[in-house]
Amino acid sequence: MILKLVWENVSFRPMRTLLSVLLIAFSVTSILTLVGMTHGFLDSSRKRNEGVGADILFRPKGSSVLSSMNGTPLSDKFVTQLAREPHVVATTGVADQLIGSTFDTISGIDQASFTRLSGPFVFLQGHGLEKPDDILLDRYYADQSHARLGQMIKVINHQWHVAGIVEPGKLAHLFVSVQTLDDLIGSPGKVTRIYIKLDDPRNTDLVIKQLSARYEGYPVYSMKDLESYYSVDSIPLLKYFTDTVLVTSVLFGFIVVALSMYMAVLQRTREIGILKSLGASKGFVIAIILAEAGALGVGGTLMGIILSFGTRWLLNTLTPASFPQAIVVEWWPIAGAIATGGALLGAIFPGALAVRQDPIEALAYE
Amino acid sequence: MNNDVIIHVRALRKIYRTGHVDVAALRGVDLDVPRGEFLSIVGPSGSGKSTLFHIIGGLTQPTEGEIRVAGHDLSAAGDSGRTELRRRYVSFVFQKFNLLPNLTARDNIRTALFIAGLPTQFDNAFHDTLDLLGIQGRLDHKPSEMSGGEQQRVALARALATKPTILLADEPTGNLDSRNSLAVLNLLRDLNARLGQTILMITHNAEAAAFGHRILHMSDGKIVDDAGIGL
Numbered sequence: 245m246i247l248k249l250v251w252e253n254v255s256f257r258p259m260r261t262l263l264s265v266l267l268i269a270f271s272v273t274s275i276l277t278l279v280g281m282t283h284g285f286l287d288s289s290r291k292r293n294e295g296v297g298a299d300i301l302f303r304p305k306g307s308s309v310l311s312s313m314n315g316t317p318l319s320d321k322f323v324t325q326l327a328r329e330p331h332v333v334a335t336t337g338v339a340d341q342l343i344g345s346t347f348d349t350i351s352g353i354d355q356a357s358f359t360r361l362s363g364p365f366v367f368l369q370g371h372g373l374e375k376p377d378d379i380l381l382d383r384y385y386a387d388q389s390h391a392r393l394g395q396m397i398k399v400i401n402h403q404w405h406v407a408g409i410v411e412p413g414k415l416a417h418l419f420v421s422v423q424t425l426d427d428l429i430g431s432p433g434k435v436t437r438i439y440i441k442l443d444d445p446r447n448t449d450l451v452i453k454q455l456s457a458r459y460e461g462y463p464v465y466s467m468k469d470l471e472s473y474y475s476v477d478s479i480p481l482l483k484y485f486t487d488t489v490l491v492t493s494v495l496f497g498f499i500v501v502a503l504s505m506y507m508a509v510l511q512r513t514r515e516i517g518i519l520k521s522l523g524a525s526k527g528f529v530i531a532i533i534l535a536e537a538g539a540l541g542v543g544g545t546l547m548g549i550i551l552s553f554g555t556r557w558l559l560n561t562l563t564p565a566s567f568p569q570a571i572v573v574e575w576w577p578i579a580g581a582i583a584t585g586g587a588l589l590g591a592i593f594p595g596a597l598a599v600r601q602d603p604i605e606a607l608a609y610e
Numbered sequence: 611m612n613n614d615v616i617i618h619v620r621a622l623r624k625i626y627r628t629g630h631v632d633v634a635a636l637r638g639v640d641l642d643v644p645r646g647e648f649l650s651i652v653g654p655s656g657s658g659k660s661t662l663f664h665i666i667g668g669l670t671q672p673t674e675g676e677i678r679v680a681g682h683d684l685s686a687a688g689d690s691g692r693t694e695l696r697r698r699y700v701s702f703v704f705q706k707f708n709l710l711p712n713l714t715a716r717d718n719i720r721t722a723l724f725i726a727g728l729p730t731q732f733d734n735a736f737h738d739t740l741d742l743l744g745i746q747g748r749l750d751h752k753p754s755e756m757s758g759g760e761q762q763r764v765a766l767a768r769a770l771a772t773k774p775t776i777l778l779a780d781e782p783t784g785n786l787d788s789r790n791s792l793a794v795l796n797l798l799r800d801l802n803a804r805l806g807q808t809i810l811m812i813t814h815n816a817e818a819a820a821f822g823h824r825i826l827h828m829s830d831g832k833i834v835d836d837a838g839i840g841l
Binding site for chain 2 (some may be wrong): 245248249252253255256257514515517518519520521522523524525526528602603604607
């Protein structure tokens with residue numbers, strides 16, 4: 245009977261119910277979109293790092309694995325030095341530089357050594373880096389920025405000529421000559437990291453051991469192990485950002501649900517008075533209000549999940565390079581619990597007001 | 611107190627505080643209602659009849675005095691005690707019907723049964739009551755799909771479904787035309803005569819009041835006249 249009452253309550257005022265569900269869904273969608281963006285960003289970074297095809301990553305002294313997406317603290321002399329190590333067949337140094345307010349970076353590469361290690365880019369249009377001011381864009385960035393082959397584009401305050409558009413999957417979404425980039429950022433002869441390819445991937449552990457002994461203090465990672473570092477917890481800034489927005493979403497969801505339930509209870513003052521005149525206990529009234537909040541929470545969760553597919557489509561269409569969004573199924577129950585928990589918490593205050601209401605006043609309510 | 615007295619009221623006072631001003635709604639009411647009586651209470655607005663009705667029905671507490679309803683001492687009862695009284699012993703019929711707008715007539719009645727802890731399926735005796743009320747064919751309609759007279763008969767059915775010891779009717783014909791008013795009053799009298807249902811009815815209408823066994827006149831928070839009619 246309680247379920248029947250709850251169902252009749254939510255179906256009797258479809259517009260109010262729809263609005264409440266949409267407000268809760270908005271909170272769920274924000275959480276899922278944010279989490280999806282973080283996972284999408286990390287997943288995309290991991291894939292593009294893997295796409296290089298190296299076996300080992302060599303990092304500057306004092307750096308952590310994903311701590312720096314910016315700057316060039318490593319001398320490019322290491323590139324030739326490391327190439328002489330046993331089992332090493334190819335090395336290439338890459339300089340990274342953030343290009344704006346997002347996490348987008350530009351990769352400075354030495355095209356010859358990079359191609360030897362990683363294989364050639366898959367060109368959709370144009371050709372490789374031939375002149376110092378040439379730039380290659382991957383398809384995602386070209387789509388996102390509406391850049392065309394042959395066009396001049398401004399990146400880090402420099403005009404670049406779009407020489408080629410390539411398939412995504414390696415390093416950043418933009419590639420220029422490492423020499424030009426180093427000159428621009430005032431750090432000639434420096435790189436951010438060095439990729440190493442071995443004669444046989446089975447020698448990875450052996451080579452890492454050798455390099456760690458010879459180059460003390462320089463972090464050396466196998467590309468396979470690097471995968472495990474691509475999590476939110478590994479990047480303090482990303483974790484702080486994610487936590488902040490998550491807490492904001494939860495608070496927003498709670499306030500929205502509390503207001504929505506407050507309005508719902510206010511609208512039903514007279515009905516609560518009727519139930520009380522029939523002998524309904526405080527527990528009965530609050531059970532109905534909480535069950536209704538729970539139902540709205542579940543409805544909002546389902547709609548929020550559906551809407552997160554919409555935001556994924558939107559982000560992956562409009563900003564595939566900067567803000568790729570993944571669908572993170574593991575977060576569905578978490579977002580659902582946050583939304584439904586928020587709905588229940590939000591309903592407690594108006595529910596408590598409702599059960600304390602004088603039945604005579606409630607019956608007189610118009 | 612006589613065992614046949616179902617409502618026993620002595621020196622009942624109710625004072626409402628509005629801001630810093632105390633307003634006395636009841637100023638010492640004495641009343642005994644025997645089981646099976648159909649009692650009409652009349653009086654002008656502000657005479658205290660609704661307050662008396664609300665206290666007898668357990669909707670509000672008295673400020674002072676003694677009151678026993680269906681064996682329950684309401685002078686000392688808390689919220690849960692008064693809720694229990696409403697759930698099991700007292701039913702209301704209001705001028706504004708007070709049906710739950712989102713439920714059908716059937717579900718309005720079933721809700722009352724559910725709250726009272728009774729089976730929500732209608733038994734044969736209750737089907738006879740529905741026949742008597744003439745609403746068998748309207749059970750699957752919502753209040754907005756029914757006339758005022760039909761809504762009041764559904765409210766009456768809901769009130770009777772839990773087989774209350776006392777039926778409290780507050781201006782039950784106040785929102786009805788003369789034909790429907792007469793039908794509802796005849797039903798109340800019929801229920802009282804056939805089932806021995808104790809009924810307290812508040813009304814402004816002298817003709818309606820005459821359907822009771824006894825008429826109480828209230829004024830300024832007191833009973834000023836107690837006239838037996840049919841008894």
